[in-house]
Amino acid sequence: MSFSFARVKAVLWKDLLELKKNRGMVYSMLALPTVIVLVPLGIVRTYVRNPGDSNLRAIALYYDLTVAADNAARFLVDKVLADWFVLYLIMPVFVPILVSSHAVAGEKEKRTLEPLLSSPVTPLELVIGKSLASLIPSFAVCLIAFVLLCIGVDLVAWPLAKELVLPNAMWTFGVLVISPLFAFFGNGVAVLISARVGDSRLAQQLSGLFVLPLVGLAAGQFGGALKAGAEYYAILGAFVLLLDVAILFAARRLFDRERLMSRWG
Amino acid sequence: MSIVVESLEKKFGERVAVTGLSFEVKSGEVFGLLGPNGAGKTTTVRMLTGLLAPSSGRAVVCGVDLSGDGTALRKRVGLLTEQPGLYDRLTARENLRFFMRLHEVDETAAWKKTEKYLERFGLKGREDEPVGGFSKGMRQKLAIVRTLVHEPEVIFLDEPTSGLDPQSARTVRDAVAELSSEGRTLVLCSHNLAEVERLCTRVAVVKSRLRMVASLTDLRREGLALEIQVEGEASAFVSLLSALPFAPNVLHEGEKLRVMLSKPEQAPDVVSALVSGGARVHSVTRAARPLEEAYLELVKEET
Numbered sequence: 001m002s003f004s005f006a007r008v009k010a011v012l013w014k015d016l017l018e019l020k021k022n023r024g025m026v027y028s029m030l031a032l033p034t035v036i037v038l039v040p041l042g043i044v045r046t047y048v049r050n051p052g053d054s055n056l057r058a059i060a061l062y063y064d065l066t067v068a069a070d071n072a073a074r075f076l077v078d079k080v081l082a083d084w085f086v087l088y089l090i091m092p093v094f095v096p097i098l099v100s101s102h103a104v105a106g107e108k109e110k111r112t113l114e115p116l117l118s119s120p121v122t123p124l125e126l127v128i129g130k131s132l133a134s135l136i137p138s139f140a141v142c143l144i145a146f147v148l149l150c151i152g153v154d155l156v157a158w159p160l161a162k163e164l165v166l167p168n169a170m171w172t173f174g175v176l177v178i179s180p181l182f183a184f185f186g187n188g189v190a191v192l193i194s195a196r197v198g199d200s201r202l203a204q205q206l207s208g209l210f211v212l213p214l215v216g217l218a219a220g221q222f223g224g225a226l227k228a229g230a231e232y233y234a235i236l237g238a239f240v241l242l243l244d245v246a247i248l249f250a251a252r253r254l255f256d257r258e259r260l261m262s263r264w265g
Numbered sequence: 266m267s268i269v270v271e272s273l274e275k276k277f278g279e280r281v282a283v284t285g286l287s288f289e290v291k292s293g294e295v296f297g298l299l300g301p302n303g304a305g306k307t308t309t310v311r312m313l314t315g316l317l318a319p320s321s322g323r324a325v326v327c328g329v330d331l332s333g334d335g336t337a338l339r340k341r342v343g344l345l346t347e348q349p350g351l352y353d354r355l356t357a358r359e360n361l362r363f364f365m366r367l368h369e370v371d372e373t374a375a376w377k378k379t380e381k382y383l384e385r386f387g388l389k390g391r392e393d394e395p396v397g398g399f400s401k402g403m404r405q406k407l408a409i410v411r412t413l414v415h416e417p418e419v420i421f422l423d424e425p426t427s428g429l430d431p432q433s434a435r436t437v438r439d440a441v442a443e444l445s446s447e448g449r450t451l452v453l454c455s456h457n458l459a460e461v462e463r464l465c466t467r468v469a470v471v472k473s474r475l476r477m478v479a480s481l482t483d484l485r486r487e488g489l490a491l492e493i494q495v496e497g498e499a500s501a502f503v504s505l506l507s508a509l510p511f512a513p514n515v516l517h518e519g520e521k522l523r524v525m526l527s528k529p530e531q532a533p534d535v536v537s538a539l540v541s542g543g544a545r546v547h548s549v550t551r552a553a554r555p556l557e558e559a560y561l562e563l564v565k566e567e568t
Contacts, residue, residue: 002336010366014352014359021354021395111348115411118314118344119367120336257335261316 007121011129012136015103019137025102029095029137033145036091040084041152047073047080048160063224077157077165082228083221085174086236088149090214092142092179093186097210099134100187101203104194113260123255131187138183146175170230178237185240186210188247195254267292267419267450268313273322275308282308285474286322290419290452290467295445297465298454301564304472306454307347310421313452314344327418340368343417347424349408353397357388357407360396361414368415375414382410386440402433409440419450426460438463458556476563484559489526491535492552496520496545505542509534514558520547525558 019025047056051073060072060079067075107113116126150166157165167175189210194203217236220226268290275282283305290296298306311317313326315335324331327341351360365375383389386406396404405425412420425441426434441464445451455461461468462481470476470484477484495502499517506515506524513535514525524535532549539546 002334004369006369007367010363013366014355014363017359018352018354110350110353111346112350112352114316114346114348115344115350115364115408116367117316118339118342118346119364120339120369121367122336257316258318261311 003122004120004125007125008129008132011121011126012132015130015133016136018103019099019133022102025098028098029141032091032094033141036088037145037149037152040080040149041156043080044077044153045156047076048157051160073160077160081153081166081168082170083218085171085233086214086218086221086228088142088145088174089179089182089236090211091145092138092183093211093214094208095138095141096134096183096187097190097204097207099137100130100190101194101207102200103130103133104191105197105200105203109199117257117261123257123260124252127191127251127255131191134187134190135180135183138187139180142175142179142183146171170233173230174233174237178233178240181237181240181244184244185247188244188251191251192247192254195251195260266290267294268296268324268326268452270313270324271322273309273312273324274320275305275312275317276320281473283471283473286469286471287475288469288478290450292450293448294467295451295453295465297461297468298452298471299456299458299461299468299560300471301456304456304564306456306471307423309471310344310423310452310454314342314421315339316344340415341418343412343415343420345405345408345412345420345422345425347427349404351396351399351404351407351411354395356393357383357396357399358392360407361411364411365414370415378416379410379414382413385443386410387436400433401429402436405429405433405437406440409437409444413444419452420444421452421454423454424457425453425455426457434460458560462556470560470563472564481556485556489529489532490552490555490558491522491524491526491532492550493522493524493535493539494520494547494549495522495539496547502539502542502544505538506535509538514562523552525562527562 050056053073056076057067057069057072060067060075063079064075107116121129146167150164150171153166154164186207190203190207193206194200197203197206217226221228226232266289268288270286270288273286274284286309288296298309300306308317312319312331313324315331315338319331326338329338329341331338352363355363361376361379362372365372365379380389383392386409388403388407388410391399391403396407399407409425422441426437429437438460441451441453445464451464453461453464465481467478467480468484469478493499497520499520499522502522503515503517506513506522509531511527511531511534513531516523526532526535536546536549
């Protein structure tokens with residue numbers, strides 16, 4: 001079977017164009033990053049505004065008994081940022097789910113799948129083109145959100161830290177390495193589910209359930225049961241990498257012209 | 266020969282969608298695939314355009330065997346689907362450009378040809394409007410233009426006027442007639458007999474299996490229609506004729522009866538039944554048989 005980058009590019013071009021013209025989708029994509037950036041800024045500001053507050057020390061001691069009284073606020077700033085990364089990871093999973101569910105199941109809803117599959121495009125080219133059209137905007141959104149978060153946190157935390165708090169090694173590694181793995185996972189899940197179900201809303205709802213484990217991890221971290229750090233996120237990344245490989249194999253099997261046509265055409 | 270089909274069959278699990286298909290379509294011919302809903306027409310078209318793999322049998326379209334390179338096949342055929350399947354948010358130009366890119370044709374040259382079709386189908390000047398605002402007829406005409414962007418050798422039209430109002434259906438039929446006048450090989454899939462009668466030279470009648478392949482003239486000749494002039498109201502004799510062992514279809518109007526027969530030998534029995542039933546027969550003539558009658562008889566069999 002022949003493979004053509006030109007056809008992958010054509011699918012990518014069309015899907016990005018459709019995304020650009022779908023304002024509702026663009027606003028939905030921007031809603032989550034706004035929350036992910038603004039909420040930690042509010043928390044950090046609370047710690048920085050009154051660093052001598054004795055309650056802060058009490059909270060810090062809950063997590064670490066060795067925290068010195070004059071360092072409690074800074075400890076909590078670092079702690080909340082380390083913990084927050086797991087919630088940041090919701091973004092690279094959720095945004096591709098939003099875009100891919102629409103891009104794949106949407107072709108069935110709009111009855112565009114049959115003309116599309118009757119063109120020379122192969123299922124593999126279609127999956128790659130559609131995945132790129134979902135992953136590229138997701139990476140862009142995640143990077144922009146990260147840059148804004150860094151600027152915001154550093155501005156807010158400067159009076160306390162007197163140095164740049166972000167970007168640090170863990171966040172940089174996380175954003176550049178772990179976040180793409182999660183984005184790939186979100187996209188893969190959405191593509192697989194979209195290939196099985198007939199409408200984009202159902203695909204989004206089902207795919208969205210895959211965000212829940214991250215929320216569970218966040219709860220564990222904030223509750224003190226899990227300790228977030230570079231090693232912890234590296235293990236999480238490795239686990240998602242294995243899931244990504246499994247998804248790749250499943251997608252190749254499920255995204256088959258005959259299967260799609262006889263089921264949805 | 267543009268299409269050669271030999272004993273083609275498609276099964277979905279245990280269910281046989283269509284079987285025993287064998288026919289040929291010559292280059293430049295407008296060939297009709299006739300059959301009721303669910304007869305397997307769309308499945309046949311999907312097999313011949315490389316969308317579905319046949320369960321058994323063989324077919325060669327534009328010199329490409331269906332068991333071979335599907336991409337090569339799809340580059341040489343065009344498919345107009347029942348639903349236009351356009352991207353509503355994109356403009357007509359963007360919709361067409363997308364398919365030009367999928368077919369990897371030279372966009373500048375393809376666009377020049379495409380502009381001619383847009384002009385011919387009354388879409389010139391609307392290229393930069395989102396197709397979401399187009400009428401049904403315009404959408405279907407744009408979908409026809411889309412099937413032409415790569416200059417396919419064979420064009421499959423699957424129920425091209427289904428769901429359209431009479432005016433839109435007419436404009437689409439005119440567009441299809443124009444394509445056939447260019448000498449293109451067209452396969453028209455339809456249950457609209459008037460459409461098939463106007464556009465096609467030969468047809469294959471399909472209902473789960475191939476019932477007949479014939480020219481329209483031969484199809485009409487299959488069986489026989491008698492036009493009988495009786496004295497008085499013809500409707501009085503309808504039940505008498507319907508009670509005959511071969512149960513012919515009988516139409517009546519004033520003093521005229523139109524009786525459809527499957528064999529010429531049935532004609533004397535009809536006349537004899539009428540006479541013994543008290544009818545005064547003035548004349549019996551062999552009438553031209555409407556295509557509808559021949560078609561209904563073919564698809565009625567074995568039901």
